Amino acid sequence: MPTSVAVSPTPAAAAKPTLWSRLKGGDQIAYLISITFAALVLLLAVAIFWVLWNQSAMARHKFGIGFFTSQAWDHNNDVYGALPFIYGTLLTSVLALLISIPLGVGAAIFLAELAPPRLSNALTFLVELLAAVPSVIYGLLAIFTVVPLLRDYVEPALKGTLGFLPLFSGQIYGFSYLAAGLVLAIMTFPFIISVSRESLLDVPRDQREAALALGATHWESTWDVVVPFARLGIMGSIFLGLARALGETMAVTMVIGNSPRISASLFASGYTIAAAIANEFAEASSDIFRSSLIYLGLVLFLLTIVINGAARLLIVATTRKGSS
Incomplete structure (x- = not known):
């Protein structure tokens, strides 16, 4: 006799959860x-x-696109241009990165890969402590140490050996683009070290062991395997330092000389956008003067966006290249 099998009815489709659920x-x-x-x-x-944008309307309507190409900064005639400040901001930031990138990345490699754990932890604590120091303290220290050192020893030596180059010619004042770039390098140094070190430590241990198993030395494993693996984090630390250098105010104001002119010499005094706003906004006696300073703030804001956008595109391009 055939056995009958009870078939349960097919359950209805589960109802979608309600907003309340x-x-x-x-x-x-x-x-x-x-x-x-x-x-x-x-x-x-x-x-x-x-x-x-709204507060800089007066300056935008009066100067237009010529504000970006003009070198004039005349309070008496109310004629203003942003080119000396853009030049000073970019030059000091580039100088800072040229100094801090090799030192910062090299220190991060040492702390993450080569130093004994106790020494690495102690030095990392000191680096993070440096990152917390207020910028005005760096400015004070630079006035009493960096500026005299540059004025009395470094800049004369550079002028004596490389004076035939426009970068190392001209009068020596101490308060200069070079002093500002060096101070910014000291200030961005801890950020590059900290972020790069963490990126290097995040590299899987298997990558190191695989390189060592293939016969690579410790340094070859670090340089050829670990550093390329952490390159995105290292690039991120560099652009984090660049963002800090672009917007730094007090320390740069105290050592750059605050002269709104363009010079090819690193020994000359200059100005940056942030320093100009900090120095002159409280003394802006006319509406067009105040609007021009706010226009400088808009320029710095857009400059930061453009540079960070370019950094993001560079990281994306590097990632795709590595993936392919």
């Missing part, structure tokens, strides 16, 4: 909170741009 579970609440925070960041950036 998702809120009760916490998923929808977490999503709403996180998207709100993300939107606030975007709104904050838009608000900063809008305020700077």
Whole structure:
């Protein structure tokens, strides 16, 4: 006799969770909170741009695009141009990176790969302590140490040996582009070390052991395997240092000389956008003067966005190249 098998009816499709059930579970609440925070960041950036754009309307209408190419900064005739400040900002930032990148990355490699753990931890603590020092302290120390050292020893030596180059010619003042670049290098140094060290430590141990198993030395494993693996983090630390250098105010103001002119010599005094705003905004006696300073702030804001956008594109391009 055939055995009958009871077949249960097919259950209906599971109903989609309602909004209340998702809120009760916490998923929808977490999503709403996180998207709100993300939107606030975007709104904050838009608000900063809008305020700077609105408050600089007078200078934009009077000077137009010529504001970016003019070297004039005349309070008596209310004629202003941003070129000396853009030049000083870019020059000091580039100088800072040229000094701090090899030193910072080299120190990070030593702390992450070569130094004994106790020494690495102690030096890392000191590096992080340097990152917390206020910029005005760096400026004071630079006035009493870096500026006299450059004026009395370094700059005369550079002029005596490389004076035939425009970069190392001209009068020696001590307060100069070179002093500002050196101070910025000291200030960006801890950021590059800290972030690069963490990126190197995040490299899987298997990568090191595989290189050593193939016969590589410790240094070959570090330089040929670990550093390329952590290159994105190292590049991120460099651009973090660049962002710090672009916006630094007090320390640069105290050592750069604050002269709104363009010079090919690193020994000459100069000015940066942040230093000009900090020095002259409180003394802005006319509306066009105040608007021009706010216009400088808008230029610095856009300059920062452009440089960080270029950095992001470079990182993406490097990632794709490595993936391919």
